[in-house]
Amino acid sequence: MTHERNHLPISDHFSLDAFEDPTTGLVQLCPDLVQALEEAHAKLGRGFRVTSGYRSARHNADVAGSPTSHHLVGGAADLVPLSGSLEELAVACMLVPELFTIKETTHVHVHLRRLMHHPT
Numbered sequence: 001m002t003h004e005r006n007h008l009p010i011s012d013h014f015s016l017d018a019f020e021d022p023t024t025g026l027v028q029l030c031p032d033l034v035q036a037l038e039e040a041h042a043k044l045g046r047g048f049r050v051t052s053g054y055r056s057a058r059h060n061a062d063v064a065g066s067p068t069s070h071h072l073v074g075g076a077a078d079l080v081p082l083s084g085s086l087e088e089l090a091v092a093c094m095l096v097p098e099l100f101t102i103k104e105t106t107h108v109h110v111h112l113r114r115l116m117h118h119p120t
C-alpha cells in the first residue's frame with residue numbers, strides 16, 4: 001500500500017505523479033495531453049516514460065527551459081522509450097494530430113497544439 005502524493009492513475013498507462021514538478025511536487029496537467037499521450041501509446045504499441053511534465057517557473061529556469069514553455073502550464077511532456085528507438089517514439093507522436101512533436105537528442109518533447117491556457 002502506498003500513500004504517496006499524486007500516486008494516482010489518471011488513464012490506462014499514466015499516473016499523475018509522472019507529470020509532477022520534481023522540486024515542488026505540484027502538478028498542472030491538461031486532460032487533452034493525457035488523451036494525446038494515450039493515442040501515441042496506441043500508435044507505438046508499447047510504453048514510454050515521462051521524464052518531465054509540469055514545471056514550476058523555478059524548475060523550468062533550472063533546466064534552462066524556454067520562459068514560454070508549455071511545460072509551465074501542464075501542456076507538454078518529455079518522453080523516452082522503454083524499448084526501441086527515440087525515432088520510433090517521435091514518429092508515433094507525430095501521428096497524433098493534437099501533438100506538436102520535437103525530437104531532441106535525449107528525449108522527445110511534445111506539447112498540445114491548442115492549449116486551454118496559454119503561458120504569459
Ligand SMILES: [Zn+2]
Nearest residue numbers: 076077078109
Ligand atoms: Zn519539453
